[in-house]
Amino acid sequence: MKLGEGVEAAIHCAAMLAGIDGNSTMSGAAMAEAFGLSPSYLLKHLNQLTTARILESVPGPAGGYRLARPAERITLLDIVLSVEGREPAFRCGEIRQRGPVRLDASAYVKPCGINTAMLKAERAYRAALAEAKLSDIVADFMNDADPRTVAASCAFVERHQRPQKNQSNQPNQQA
Amino acid sequence: MKLGEGVEAAIHCAAMLAGIDGNSTMSGAAMAEAFGLSPSYLLKHLNQLTTARILESVPGPAGGYRLARPAERITLLDIVLSVEGREPAFRCGEIRQRGPVRLDASAYVKPCGINTAMLKAERAYRAALAEAKLSDIVADFMNDADPRTVAASCAFVERHQRPQKNQSNQPNQQA
DNA sequence: GATTCCGTACTCGGATAATCCGTGTCCGAGTGCTCCGGG
């Protein structure tokens, strides 16, 4: 039971992207610099988020990444599943029927009780993650965190965000 | 987020050991045969359970493994933590302060909100696992599972359990 | 015949290789800007 460290990077990047204006973008290199990560490797995880329709990518110069939908509709569960995979952590290998005694298949129609219990726990885990909206993460950060870190983050965003002209120069704010 | 497959084997073995009489034991080789696993490798996981004081091992001929305490006092959380390690799945690397901007350490006394959210979800996961007692797993299996599998399991246990004489040669039969 | 000693067989335990996944890096495809030449 160990999550890859890419999860942390993905959530931080998503939270930072939640703070940019309208449809502006931020390059992966900028975010990699902000967190001291390998740019090439961060792209890999950002690409997973893009595939999962959580982020949108804009190619070309002045391109970058952007949230695909409002932060209110993005949960930590979405991000975690995108990076770590959607399949549950506990995979029942049905070792109960691997023994030398070979019963009829009809004896195994009922699911394994152990699998049921483990999946129930995992549902609780995912439910807790599904209730954590990205907007809540950002709001809590803005309210509770040290004002210096908030100011530093906002300054970094202001400095690295890149407005996009093609879609709308009067951004459709959905906040 | 992926659990090792040893977890499944460990839980199945613990459940099987919950069905043996009194202080009898069952050899690791027998359990490996029951689930079609590598005997040498299963020993590794059983050893982890022994180190965690969940199982007791009896060396020598007619030796084997045995629950260290009643099944009512063993939870799935105990087993999972023993095999997978006690540290949480999400480890906050504090990448928020790895950037080029180096603020004073006093700015980071508040814990990272992302870490808080992830750990909260993991607490829910562990709480659900802590409520699943091994005795409940066995009881549900006895009641709900297919009678053929129950009979087969009981027969296997009867055939492979080895009574221990040193502690009591009149075993308290509860069958 | 009883006792004691030794050998054996069986068990768990830890140390040792092979394999898979996560980590990290690199290079290529695509796009928009920019500069230069022509009209």
Added chain:
DNA sequence: CCCGGAGCACTCGGACACGGATTATCCGAGTACGGAATC
């Protein structure tokens, strides 16, 4: 002076090595039983 096109720089995207952890295996330490020799 205006327009068109080629070149270029920057971006993301996917393909390619490396390391560590998990998986799998083997051999050694320890113990109880069984048999045989001895008293």
